[in-house]
Amino acid sequence: MKNAYFPQEIEKKWQKIWEENGTFKTPDESAKPKYYALSMLPYPSGKLHMGHVRNYTITDVIARFKKMNGFNVLHPMGWDSFGLPAENAAMKHGAEPEKWTLENIAYMTKQLKMLGLSYDWDREVTTCLPDYYKWTQWLFLQLYKKGLAYKKSAAVNWCNECGTVLANEQVIDGKCWRCDSVVEKKYLSQWFFKITEYADELLKDLDKLPGWGDNVKTMQANWIGKSEGAIFNFKVVENDMVVPVYTTRPDTVHGITYLVVAPEYKDIEALTTPENKEAVEAYRANARKMTEIERLSNDRVKTGVPLGTHCINPFTGEKFPLWTADYALAEYGTGAVMAVPTHDARDFDFAKKYNLPMKVVIQNAENPSDCNDAAYTEEGVLINSNEFNGMKNTEAKKAITQKAVDEGFGEFKTQYRLRDWLISRQRYWGAPIPVVYCEKCGIQTVPEEQLPVLLPKDVDFSVVGKSPITTSKTFAEATCPCCGGKATRETDTMDTFVCSSWYYMRYADAKNDKAPFSKELINHWLPVDQYVGGIEHAILHLLYSRFFTKALRDLGLLDFDEPFKNLLTQGMVLKDGAKMSKSKGNTVDPDEIFENYGADTARLFILSDSPPARDFDWSDAGVEGCYKFLNRVWRLISSNAENISVSYSLPSSLTKDNDDLVRIVHMAIKGITNDISNDFQFNTVISKYRELVNAIYDWCGKKSQLSDEDKAVLSFAIVSLIKLMSPVAVHLCEEAWTELGGEGSIHAQEWPVWDENLAKASSITLVVQINGKLKDKIEADEALNQDELKELALSSPKVKELTEGKTIVKTIVVPKKLVNIVVK
RNA sequence: GCCCUGGUGGCGGAAUCGGUAGACGCGUCGGACUUAAAAUCCGGUUGGAGUUAAAUCCAGUGCCAGUUCAAGUCUGGCCCAGGGCACCA
Numbered sequence: 001m002k003n004a005y006f007p008q009e010i011e012k013k014w015q016k017i018w019e020e021n022g023t024f025k026t027p028d029e030s031a032k033p034k035y036y037a038l039s040m041l042p043y044p045s046g047k048l049h050m051g052h053v054r055n056y057t058i059t060d061v062i063a064r065f066k067k068m069n070g071f072n073v074l075h076p077m078g079w080d081s082f083g084l085p086a087e088n089a090a091m092k093h094g095a096e097p098e099k100w101t102l103e104n105i106a107y108m109t110k111q112l113k114m115l116g117l118s119y120d121w122d123r124e125v126t127t128c129l130p131d132y133y134k135w136t137q138w139l140f141l142q143l144y145k146k147g148l149a150y151k152k153s154a155a156v157n158w159c160n161e162c163g164t165v166l167a168n169e170q171v172i173d174g175k176c177w178r179c180d181s182v183v184e185k186k187y188l189s190q191w192f193f194k195i196t197e198y199a200d201e202l203l204k205d206l207d208k209l210p211g212w213g214d215n216v217k218t219m220q221a222n223w224i225g226k227s228e229g230a231i232f233n234f235k236v237v238e239n240d241m242v243v244p245v246y247t248t249r250p251d252t253v254h255g256i257t258y259l260v261v262a263p264e265y266k267d268i269e270a271l272t273t274p275e276n277k278e279a280v281e282a283y284r285a286n287a288r289k290m291t292e293i294e295r296l297s298n299d300r301v302k303t304g305v306p307l308g309t310h311c312i313n314p315f316t317g318e319k320f321p322l323w324t325a326d327y328a329l330a331e332y333g334t335g336a337v338m339a340v341p342t343h344d345a346r347d348f349d350f351a352k353k354y355n356l357p358m359k360v361v362i363q364n365a366e367n368p369s370d371c372n373d374a375a376y377t378e379e380g381v382l383i384n385s386n387e388f389n390g391m392k393n394t395e396a397k398k399a400i401t402q403k404a405v406d407e408g409f410g411e412f413k414t415q416y417r418l419r420d421w422l423i424s425r426q427r428y429w430g431a432p433i434p435v436v437y438c439e440k441c442g443i444q445t446v447p448e449e450q451l452p453v454l455l456p457k458d459v460d461f462s463v464v465g466k467s468p469i470t471t472s473k474t475f476a477e478a479t480c481p482c483c484g485g486k487a488t489r490e491t492d493t494m495d496t497f498v499c500s501s502w503y504y505m506r507y508a509d510a511k512n513d514k515a516p517f518s519k520e521l522i523n524h525w526l527p528v529d530q531y532v533g534g535i536e537h538a539i540l541h542l543l544y545s546r547f548f549t550k551a552l553r554d555l556g557l558l559d560f561d562e563p564f565k566n567l568l569t570q571g572m573v574l575k576d577g578a579k580m581s582k583s584k585g586n587t588v589d590p591d592e593i594f595e596n597y598g599a600d601t602a603r604l605f606i607l608s609d610s611p612p613a614r615d616f617d618w619s620d621a622g623v624e625g626c627y628k629f630l631n632r633v634w635r636l637i638s639s640n641a642e643n644i645s646v647s648y649s650l651p652s653s654l655t656k657d658n659d660d661l662v663r664i665v666h667m668a669i670k671g672i673t674n675d676i677s678n679d680f681q682f683n684t685v686i687s688k689y690r691e692l693v694n695a696i697y698d699w700c701g702k703k704s705q706l707s708d709e710d711k712a713v714l715s716f717a718i719v720s721l722i723k724l725m726s727p728v729a730v731h732l733c734e735e736a737w738t739e740l741g742g743e744g745s746i747h748a749q750e751w752p753v754w755d756e757n758l759a760k761a762s763s764i765t766l767v768v769q770i771n772g773k774l775k776d777k778i779e780a781d782e783a784l785n786q787d788e789l790k791e792l793a794l795s796s797p798k799v800k801e802l803t804e805g806k807t808i809v810k811t812i813v814v815p816k817k818l819v820n821i822v823v824k
Numbered sequence: 825g826c827c828c829u830g831g832u833g834g835c836g837g838a839a840u841c842g843g844u845a846g847a848c849g850c851g852u853c854g855g856a857c858u859u860a861a862a863a864u865c866c867g868g869u870u871g872g873a874g875u876u877a878a879a880u881c882c883a884g885u886g887c888c889a890g891u892u893c894a895a896g897u898c899u900g901g902c903c904c905a906g907g908g909c910a911c912c913a
Contacts, residue, residue: 215828215908222827222909229913247913260913302911327911337913345825346911417912538908608849609836613829615906617836621850628863629849635864674840684838687848694848767844772894774844812893818843822893 001641001739005634007598011731015113023745024118028521030072036525037063038504038564040533040541041078041125044104045085048111048590050573050580050606050618051534057603058570058612058680059532060117064727065676067118068751074525075118076507078125079105082133083496084162084178087429087468090461097429097461101128111590116599116730118747123510127499132506133431134452135516136499139548140434141445142555148194149423151443155264155331156422158186163467164426165190167495168419169223169540177540191433191492192420195547199224199416202546211566213613216538223539225417230401232338232410234259234311237319241270243311246333246415250404251396252340254385255361257351259311260304260323260337263287264330271322273308280305280324287326302327302350314409315400316386325350333415341375348375361385362393421544423495428459428468430493438480438487447481453489467491500541501548504528504563522558531564532612538569568680571615573606580618588618600729601627607682607728630732633693633725636700637718637736643706646742648715656762658713661699663761665720668692669754672724682728689725696721720752768793769820770802786813793819 018024039059042052056077063075079101086097093100105126112119125132143149157166161181165188170177195202203224206217229248236243243259261268263284272280283305304325312319327346328337341351341358348371351358360371364380382388388396404410424433432453434446446453456472463471469491470476480487502516508525509517533541542564549563572579575586593602605626610616637644654662671688675681696717703710719740726733726746737746766789768776776798784792790813793799803823810822 213829218828219908225909225912227912245913249913325911327913329912332912339913344913346913349911415912417909535907611837614837619836619850622836625850631863678840683836684848687838690848765844769843769894772843772892777844810893812843814843818894820843820893 001638001736003635003638005631005732007600007630007731008595010735011114011116011598011600014731014734015116018745019113021745023747024075024120025122026072026074026120028524032070032072034074034525035063035066035071035530036074036528037066037530038075038507038528038532039077040531040537041080041500041503042108043080043083043085044101044108046104046107048108048115050588050590053115053590053602054573054606054612054616055532055534055570056112056115056117057606058568058682059530060115060730061603061607061676061682061727062530062532062680063118064730064747065751067747068723068727068749070750074123074507075120076123076125076510077112077117077119077121078123078503078507079127080496080500080503081105081126081128082430082493082499084164084427084429087427087461090429090468094461098128101429111594114594114599115590115603118730123507125503125506125510127431127496127503128429130452130454131513132503133499135506136431136494136502137434137446137451137453138448139502139516139552140494140498141448141451142557143193143551144445146551146555148197148551149191150194151189151191153187153189154192154422155185156188156190157183158188159183162427163465165422165424167422167497169421169543190422190424191435192422193498193547193551195421195544196416196418198547198550199226199418200414201550202418202543205546205550205562208562209565209567212564213567213569216535216542216567216569219538220543223418223543227415227417229413229415230397230404230410231334231413232314232404234313234338236271236322237310237312238273239270239309241267243267243271243322243336244334245336245338246413247338249340249343249397250400250410251382251388251393252343252361253313253315253338253400254382254388255340255342255359256313256318256320256338257341257357257359258320258323258339260325260328260339260350261307262328262330262335263324263326265324265328265335268307268324271307271309276306276308280307283324290326302346302353304350304354314404314407323354331419332417342371343375343377345375345377359384421495421547423498424492425495426467426491427493428455428461430496431499432469433490433492433494435490436478436480436487437490438482438485440485441480441482441487444480444482444487450481467493469493497541497544501544502552504531504545505552505558516557519558523560526558527560527562528564530566530568532568532570534572535569542567568612570612571610573616573618575618577617593623597623597627598630598731600732601630603730604630604686604728608686609683611683612680629690629693630729632697633689633721633729634732634736636693636696637722637740640700640714640718641739643711644715644718644740645711646715646719646737646740648712648719650712650716651709654709654713657699657702658709659762661695661713661717663758664692664695665717666754666759669720669724669752670756670759673751673754686728689721689728692717692721692724722746723749723752764816766792767818768796768799769818770799771822772820775799775802782816786815789813789815789819793821 037059039055063073067073081101086101089095089100090097140149157171159166159176159181161179162176171183174183176183203221203226206221227248229246230250231244231246234243304323307322307324309322310319311322339347341347342360343362361382361384362380363383369376380393382391382393382396401412434453436444438444456475458472459468460471461468476489476491478487478489505517505522509521512518545563552558578584578586580587605623608626609622668688672685675685722733722736734746764780764782766778766780776796778792780792790811806823808821808823812820
């Protein structure tokens with residue numbers, strides 16, 4: 001074994017050998033139980049960044065740990081390779097999106113291999129290739145047949161910069177998730193997936209996911225936004241129309257003093273009197289001009305205009321005016337709200353501004369409010385509410401709604417904030433939506449046997465203001481599968497999140513050309529046992545994937561309810577306290593780290609300083625420290641190589657020094673195994689590697705010549721060390737294993753086991769406290785009983801001195817650990 | 825405003841059940857080796873008091889209370905930071 005550690009040399013060597021030997025291939029059939037470890041697949045942007053390195057290293061260590069613990073581990077990798085950057089690169093540099101994408105994939109694949117990741121590359125999935133997107137299109141057709149894909153005209157989010165529409169989930173604070181430009185509203189006919197059909201199950205089944213963090217689950221629950229309330233129908237006085245409103249406060253219905261409809265409310269024109277028409281039109285025109293940001297801004301003063309018409313409150317017979325105001329949202333509930341200024345903060349502000357009347361209907365004796373300065377939104381008892389007076393408002397919600405149901409002017413209603421998923425994109429580089437439009441037959445899906453609908457090649461990427469795909473001379477021409485006549489092909493492509501909603505299913509059966517996957521294999525491998533990725537997908541990708549799983553289950557394609565059993569959301573990689581980004585200039589290039597220190601150092605460091613879920617601060621000194629540590633490990637092994645053998649046998653009785661070291665090794669095995677099993681605390685795992693290495697060095701320092709017993713103990717310690725470190729320092733440990741005469745790959749070895757009796761020190765340290773404060777420590781035999789421990793503590797000179805002249809009130813003995821003497 | 829997460833040395837962070845606060849590392853200070861440097865090795869490093877040096881004592885896990893023989897850990901009430909949602913009726 002060489003004296004010096006040359007990571008670049010040994011890493012290249014082993015990567016080649018692993019590839020040639022197929023070390024990381026996963027058979028579908030195995031006597032071992034399955035384990036599916038998955039990283040979120042990357043977008044091939046060009047180069048790996050440190051966030052990727054962190055993500056994939058975490059998953060890789062988990063996969064290797066599970067493999068050594070007897071599982072048949074599926075650990076695949078692929079590319080989320082459709083999407084706008086490829087198209088933008090095509091516009092800028094004239095490169096074909098496909099060529100640009102595949103070149104990036106080739107480069108990043110090389111980088112992943114340099115990191116020493118244990119992927120089964122035979123299962124690689126590339127979403128932009130026809131053998132994958134064929135099945136994305138096929139799945140679209142199945143969803144369409146089931147009524148879960150449909151086309152409708154709606155006000156949609158439009159990003160001018162990207163030249164396409166966006167899903168609600170892709171609008172962050174009124175801005176585009178990708179380019180950060182302000183999103184506008186447009187009225188367009190688009191394709192949607194009916195995710196709302198699963199709103200309730202998506203919410204309810206979060207309870208089936210104890211292996212997900214609460215933060216992600218609450219984010220999803222908030223996004224789905226379930227609320228329970230009622231719909232009431234209000235008759236219009238001036239004509240025979242009815243205005244339905246949704247409310248979560250049916251208990252306040254006797255306090256209504258006006259009613260508001262959104263400026264985009266569908267019947268607003270019919271509800272406006274001729275005298276008010278001009279003002280209402282002007283108000284609506286102004287509302288249309290405003291961006292989402294302006295309209296949603298928090299501190300904006302509420303505005304509105306009266307429509308001139310009136311409604312009757314069916315509960316009281318009272319007549320009240322109708323207004324339009326942009327604090328009512330057209331897309332939520334019915335687009336109309338009943339206003340109770342006394343018990344709703346928004347209605348209160350509006351009523352104050354326009355001097356609208358107020359009527360208190362809920363009071364709380366302990367906390368009375370006249371609602372002059374603010375709305376009272378807490379609980380209380382009903383007043384001014386006819387037969388409901390004196391009822392608790394929580395009970396009145398039900399009773400009042402029931403009355404509306406009985407008398408035919410209302411119903412109980414559950415409302416969700418979640419909207420259907422808009423999947424059309426006016427872009428080229430995506431999976432074409434497999435649909436044609438026939439003048440005679442209307443919307444027609446492309447027959448399954450004609451899939452895939454391939455992307456055209458004769459495309460001009462220099463066009464502005466429209467999708468490049470529309471410049472193809474041939475693409476739009478199609479034949480109607482129904483009548484055989486001329487038809488026009490859909491030119492929109494699918495949101496890339498459609499492709500990534502099922503990629504983890506394809507890994508189970510990546511080469512299948514008859515179906516997206518076989519039922520047998522998908523039910524064998526899925527659900528994913530451990531999913532690892534960034535928190536930024538808490539809603540987007542994770543919600544869409546859950547929807548896909550449930551929809552495909554209902555299509556009979558698979559038999560499980562949730563795709564990801566356990567989810568680890570890793571923290572960001574920071575440098576100098578800020579997120580690494582090109583614009584800040586604080587990025588670290590993984591290639592440079594591989595070149596200067598090797599992949600094992602990079603892997604060790606990225607796991608070492610923070611627990612996986614927390615943010616990780618990159619520091620050059622930290623990398624250096626890890627590199628030094630690996631050198632130290634190398635020296636420890638190489639300088640002792642002639643005294644170490646992988647086939648050692650430990651004698652049953654040992655000298656004190658040797659017994660101590662054996663115990664330290666058992667403690668390390670136990671601690672490291674528990675730390676990995678318990679939430680993947682790799683930072684403490686690594687500190688335990690260091691402790692073990694330090695202990696072996698200390699032991700070596702005490703020996704000048706090694707006896708046979710010493711050699712066996714040293715072998716035990718070193719072999720255990722390289723097994724324990726092998727999931728992290730994958731190349732170094734493989735090299736050391738081979739150099740020490742190990743058979744096969746270290747990565748195919750069994751994980752070491754500890755002996756509970758040896759995984760502790762040979763004696764205990766008795767902690768002696770007086771009034772709860774540490775006063776003395778005594779080495780003691782573990783076998784001592786409580787009385788003997790008490791005796792021992794009281795015999796301490798220190799204790800004698802401190803208790804002199806005082807009364808011992810009480811003595812608490814914690815077996816094998818501590819004695820606390822309470823004195824006065 | 826509502827929800828989630830977190831708050832421990834100069835820094836990253838440790839601390840199964842309530843039982844030695846600060847593991848391990850980074851940084852830093854001192855020493856050894858060397859003509860010198862790098863590398864490596866050894867030792868100190870929460871604050872304060874104390875001493876030639878030690879021993880030793882006091883305080884200390886965001887703040888204020890409480891429970892307990894014993895609280896970083898449990899309970900109640902706050903404060904701060906990060907993230908998510910938000911005129912959702």
